[in-house]
Amino acid sequence: MFFDIAFVFYLLALLHSMLYFFLGYKNLVKVLNFFVVLGLTLNTIFLVKLFALPGNSPFDTIGEIFVFLVFSINIFYLIIYWLYKRPLLYFALSPIILILSIVSIFTLDNVYSVSVNNNFWLYIHLPFVIFGTSLFLMSAITGIIYFLQEKQLKKKNFGLLFNKFPPLETINKLNNFTLLSGFSFYTIGVISGFIWSFYLLNFSFLSNPKILFAMISWCIFGAIILLKLFRGLSPKNIAFLSILGFISICITYLVVILLMRG
Template structure:
């Protein structure tokens, strides 16, 4: 087994055990378990970063595989959650990212190892802008989705006047999740717009109908959520629900793009 194959499994183990330990810590109100989970997540993120840097330095961008780009996407998700953890001082926000990043990271291992074919018209700068802005916007959408799911769960529990479990008591206030959703949308929508525009300008690729309509639908819903948040101060259950649907559409687009043969792949 190659050393990097072993590191993949180590990374998966760190993310997996980090998520399990955090939920056990939340259920038992154990700060020791949650602290251990935090360290596992941080170590996994550091190892994840080292592997991405190694492969980036080992050859030109055109030789990077689809699996590498998925690993980069899961890394972006974790980075955004860690930044929120640092800014908002709620470890729950960072550790909730572990299961999602774990799913994307494992999916990357099933991707073909052949390098993606890039068009000559796509410069390195445009590629970085395109991939970077899109992946960060997807990561922010994941943040909004997780915050929305927890918001809806907490809101339903409070309205039903059900007894709060130990796990529910350990969660931040509803206003925290609504604020996370707000900033994820406010920052994520402009980045998604930049990523889409830079992709068309630099790569000059065409899209099959399914991909085209999904991209248009995501942009329209994202624009609607962005506008209602800023112009009308939209808050609560409805923006949380819409943020979840937007992220599900992102996942559908990724599934079609990476798994099914479409014309969204780059052509020379």
């Protein structure tokens, strides 16, 4: 019930982000963020209720994982807005938020089942992997925006998108911030996943595709970070690699979904 109402507030936030995109009224940003905060509050209450259920882990089903992913995306949006004052980021994020929310609503039937995954390290591994995923998503989106803005500059097509998007320098800062922050969170998630795998599988983590694919994604983003630090990648290359890295994250989630169904 709480998450259903949160979905309504997220939908209202999307509508106001669209109005702000096309009309540009600054007061719409306050309304947008107000609905985001309301939705996030109810989303948080729902997660607390999941944690409070005896014997239940809030990460047993895809629906529960997506609820937490929606929670983390909205948290980081508010943080980034506070730092950079870029509300149009929500315009790009909100369709993904709504899709994840709809999937969650239709797959939350078994939240009262008793969990078999109550190891302490699970509660570190999955939240930090999800936090990292949220930031990688934002990094990929800023990468796409970078290419769109650059294309408009080259063609000297200073239309609606050009006026609404921030300058390339700001986009690059957003991309770097989300990429580096996401890698930090994801690293903690991968390390705790190794420890969790040790307790469950006696260090045979290669037999667990979930951990293995998470490790592959971590290596891809680690390579991007190393190239950035030691090769001085251009903003364009960083934007491209951010998008490529997020595709690997999507493959990881697809594998997890198939395994959870199987």
